[in-house]
Amino acid sequence: MxxxxxxxxxxxxxxxxxxxxxxxxxxxxxxxxxxxxxxxxxxxxxxxxxxxxxxxxxxxxxxxxxxxxxxxxxxxxxxxxHGIPVENQAAAVRRTSMACVSLPTCPLALAESERALPGILDRFEATLSELGLGEEPLHFRMTGCPNGCARPYLAEIALVGRAPGKYALYLGGNVASTRLNREYRNAVKLDEFFAELRTLLVRWQAERRTIESFGDWAHRTLWPEPAATVTA
CATH class of the missing domain: 3.90.480.10 (Sulfite Reductase Hemoprotein;Domain 2)
Structure with a gap:
């Protein structure tokens, strides 16, 4: 299988x-x-x-x-x-999202994660819908520190806490969770993240190959692999 x-x-x-x-x-x-x-x-x-x-x-x-x-x-x-539907339970980006516990529970936390996730997903979902990408199941994950308890380093898009209110932005994982993403920006505030996100989503929409996922597009365009050197 x-x-x-x-x-x-x-x-x-x-x-x-x-x-x-x-x-x-x-x-x-x-x-x-x-x-x-x-x-x-x-x-x-x-x-x-x-x-x-x-x-x-x-x-x-x-x-x-x-x-x-x-x-x-x-x-x-x-x-x-009790308000729990069994069909159409949540938007695609919500269903594939994850966050660690972070503040106030975890003593290692440097920034918010679980408590911030609902509001972040609201804005994320609104941006996707505005661009006509609402049904795209982007894998988004968020942690309050670099230890990676929500497996952010496998996500297509991830925020990793570096300091209060600041995150490293990682891009380029894949939907099969078989490729590590890479750090794209460091010390990003949430408002800066959403401005950057919109720019990236617009580029992906214009440059993607047929049904190319966001993570595959980011891996291909943001970090193209160098061509192999042929020696005589």
Whole structure:
């Protein structure tokens, strides 16, 4: 088997044994109740009512497995009561995003990450939509320090905390997570990041090859490999 991309599956899918599993998006991996989206309460009720298996994915999302055919509608309805859809759960860039815990929990943190992610994704999503790229599943990751707990060095676009309010911008990973990205800018403030991001996205849109991903475009155009030297 060849894995061509690193990503989770969302919504309902049938298992080989005939039962079902449900992929749920969990922003930054944090199971919590928030206004309009009571994920923690919903999962507790699903657990006590239907007793599925719960599996956390490497991308901080959740799988509810071993759900009987007859329980699917009940699980869907219960989640909907708490503002959790099972289809169209989030925009593409949100579904592929990750962030480490960072401040205030981690003593190694130099800058915000998890707490800043929702607002950053709002702006990121708006920029993509404005450019007609809303359905592009760009892999974006963010950490509060260089230790890389959210695997930022594999992302197509990543922010790595260097100091309070300042990040290194990394570009050029791939969707299969088999290529390291490279540092593109250092000590970037968030407003500077979004200005730079828009410029890069416009270039990608104009210069990409057919369905070339952002990471592949960045790797090809920003850091072209030198031609091999032929010696006689």
């Amino acid at each position: 060849v894995f061509s991309r690193q990503s989770d599956v969302f919504g309902w899918h049938r298992q080989r044994d005939g039962r079902w599993f449900l992929g749920l998006y969990v922003e930054a991996g944090r199971i919590a109740d928030r206004p309009g989206r009571q994920l923690k309460t919903a999962l507790r009720r699903v657990a006590t009512t239907f007793a599925p298996q719960f599996r956390v994915t490497p991308s901080q999302n959740l799988l509810l497995t071993d759900v009987a055919e007859g329980d699917r509608a009940g699980v869907t309805a219960l989640l909907a009561e």
